[in-house]
Amino acid sequence: GKMAAPEEPELSQAQTEKLLQFQDLTGLESMDQCRRTLEQHNWNIEAAVQDRLNEQEGVPSVFNPPPSRPLQVNTADHRVYSYIVSRPQPRGLLGWSYYLIMLPFRFTYYTLLDIFRFALRFIRPDPRGRVTDPVGDVVSFIHSFEEKYGQAHPVFYQGTYSQALNDAKRELRYLLVYLHGDDHQDTDEFCRSTLCTEEVITFLNTRMLFWACSTSKPEGYRVSQALRENTYPFLAMIMLKDRKMTVVGRLEGLIQPEDLINQLTFIMDANQTYLMSERLEREERNQTQVLRQQQDEAYLASLRADQEKDRKKREEQEQRRQEEEKVRQSALAEERRRRTLEEEKERKSECLPPEPPADDPESVKIVFKLPNDTRVERRFLFGQSLTVIYDFLFSLKETPEKFQIVTNFPRRVLPCLPTEEQPNPPTLKEAGLSRSEVLFVQDLTDD
Numbered sequence: 001g002k003m004a005a006p007e008e009p010e011l012s013q014a015q016t017e018k019l020l021q022f023q024d025l026t027g028l029e030s031m032d033q034c035r036r037t038l039e040q041h042n043w044n045i046e047a048a049v050q051d052r053l054n055e056q057e058g059v060p061s062v063f064n065p066p067p068s069r070p071l072q073v074n075t076a077d078h079r080v081y082s083y084i085v086s087r088p089q090p091r092g093l094l095g096w097s098y099y100l101i102m103l104p105f106r107f108t109y110y111t112l113l114d115i116f117r118f119a120l121r122f123i124r125p126d127p128r129g130r131v132t133d134p135v136g137d138v139v140s141f142i143h144s145f146e147e148k149y150g151q152a153h154p155v156f157y158q159g160t161y162s163q164a165l166n167d168a169k170r171e172l173r174y175l176l177v178y179l180h181g182d183d184h185q186d187t188d189e190f191c192r193s194t195l196c197t198e199e200v201i202t203f204l205n206t207r208m209l210f211w212a213c214s215t216s217k218p219e220g221y222r223v224s225q226a227l228r229e230n231t232y233p234f235l236a237m238i239m240l241k242d243r244k245m246t247v248v249g250r251l252e253g254l255i256q257p258e259d260l261i262n263q264l265t266f267i268m269d270a271n272q273t274y275l276m277s278e279r280l281e282r283e284e285r286n287q288t289q290v291l292r293q294q295q296d297e298a299y300l301a302s303l304r305a306d307q308e309k310d311r312k313k314r315e316e317q318e319q320r321r322q323e324e325e326k327v328r329q330s331a332l333a334e335e336r337r338r339r340t341l342e343e344e345k346e347r348k349s350e351c352l353p354p355e356p357p358a359d360d361p362e363s364v365k366i367v368f369k370l371p372n373d374t375r376v377e378r379r380f381l382f383g384q385s386l387t388v389i390y391d392f393l394f395s396l397k398e399t400p401e402k403f404q405i406v407t408n409f410p411r412r413v414l415p416c417l418p419t420e421e422q423p424n425p426p427t428l429k430e431a432g433l434s435r436s437e438v439l440f441v442q443d444l445t446d447d
Contacts, residue, residue, distance in 0.1 A: 018045050025225055026052045026130075046226050130218060134160040137219035141180065141212065145191070153196050154204040157211040161223050164211040165238065165245050172279055174208035174239050174268060179224050181232030182216050186254040190233040197257045207268070208237075235260075237267050241274045341401065349395035353388060355379050364428055365436045368405075370398055371443040382429040389428070390416035393441060402444040407437070414439070 011019065015038075022045055023034045041048040135158075142156045157164045161177070168175035178195070181187050194200060204210050213220030215232075227236050230252055237249035249267035251260065356363040356379050366389070368376045378392060386405075393399050405414045415425055 015043060018043055021045060022048060025049050025222065028052075049222070050226055132218065134162075134219040137217035138211075138213050141214045141217055141220065144214070145180070145212075149191050149196055152198075152201065154201050154210045157209050159211075161211060161213070161219065164209055168209050168238065169240050169245055171209075172240060172275055172282070174237055174275075176204065176208050176210050176264070177223065177227065177236045177238060178210070178212035179220060179227070179229055179232065179234040179236075180212060180214040181234070182214055184232035187232060190254050194255060194257050194260055200257050200260060203261050203264070207264075237264065239271060239275060240278055241271065345395045345397070348391045352392055352395065353384065356381050363435075364433055366433075367438045368393065369438065369440050370396075371400060371403075371441060372398060374398055380428060382433075383427055385427055386414055386416040386425045386431055387418075389414070389439075399441060400443040400445045404442050404444055406440045406442050408440060 018038060019031065019034055022028075022038055023031065025045075026034070026049060028034050028037075037048050037052060038045065041051065138156070138160065139158060142158070145153065145156075157167075159167075164175055164177075167173075180191075213223065215221050215224045224234070227234070227247065227250075229236075229250075233252070233254065235251040235255075236247050237251075238245055238247050240246070241248060248271050249263070251263055255263070358365075358379065360379075360381070362381045362383065363379045364382055365377065365379050368378075370376065376393075376396065376398075380388060380392075389405060393403065393405070405416055406412070407414065414431055415422060418425055
């Protein structure tokens with residue numbers, strides 16, 4: 001925005017008029033606010049009014065986005081097609097005489113009426129300037145229209161002007177706006193013999209959106225201000241052209257059904273290319289969007305697949321690592337156990353009492369048969385505990401880790417190790433061994 005000057009610059013005559021008109025149209029109390037709004041819109045009164053009205057309506061309007069330039073209905077297109085049906089000229093001597101006699105009265109009447117209206121605007125703002133219930137205005141117009149002209153009429157758009165513009169823009173359709181002048185001399189004739197004829201109804205219903213309101217209602221009045229009609233009946237054709245909602249044709253005056261259809265067809269044909277290119281462009285935009293979306297989805301899918309692959313790989317590596325660790329640990333444990341066993345064997349072998357000589361009358365000669373079919377022979381004393389035999393066998397390299405000692409006839413297991421019932425194992429004598437014995441060593445390791 002521009003820097004606020006300490007002194008507000010003087011307004012030109014045209015600007016002052018616009019300011020008053022804007023205040024009148026919007027019903028804003030504060031002149032300051034009126035001025036600010038107009039300045040924002042470079043003194044374009046239509047743009048300012050349209051913006052202001054959309055604000056009041058709270059309708060998400062075609063006019064607001066993008067903020068860079070407020071979109072209002074573009075009425076300034078110089079190529080806009082305008083068709084005005086003038087009133088029939090007086091014919092014959094009588095007609096001309098009547099026309100000339102009435103001319104000063106009519107002139108005076110309309111001039112006075114204009115002056116009166118103008119003065120009234122300064123005394124009190126036009127009550128129509130304030131739109132409080134735009135939808136209500138449209139609906140009540142439709143009711144009064146049906147009361148007067150019956151049910152057979154083109155389908156009226158039941159919503160605000162802004163909503164009709166929005167729909168036409170979104171659906172890329174033509175929007176025909178009809179402003180109904182209640183007190184105009186041609187209005188009745190137009191409604192009965194043109195608007196409500198079968199061919200016009202069919203034509204409008206199949207080819208475009210049709211929005212109508214009376215200018216005696218605030219909503220209709222406001223639209224009449226935006227579209228700047230010259231006379232009634234007034235019709236304006238609006239469509240999306242070069243990205244802006246644009247008035248592409250104006251039909252004013254009492255127009256006949258066939259003429260109306262021809263004129264509208266002409267306007268539509270003349271602008272068809274704009275609509276087509278807009279449609280194509282929109283389709284392209286949509287396709288580009290769809291394509292981008294598909295690319296994004298494909299990218300995400302492959303990303304997810306890669307992540308999943310990585311995760312699986314990491315999981316497998318982790319599992320392998322754990323298995324290797326387990327193997328390593330059990331190998332370590334096995335190694336420790338083996339070493340402990342060897343140490344234990346050595347200790348037992350060192351603690352064994354010495355072997356008695358063969359001629360000792362107390363000695364017992366025992367031959368041990370080991371599970372790997374080797375034989376070991378050693379002498380013990382009758383008075384020694386069975387534990388000594390066990391410790392001797394344990395200290396041998398060839399003996400399994402766990403074993404028991406068995407006699408063959410009768411087969412019995414010697415109780416060499418202390419138990420709860422027998423904390424002190426018996427001696428060789430008590431176990432009933434003879435001077436010469438063969439004992440079997442049984443492997444218990446796998447059990």
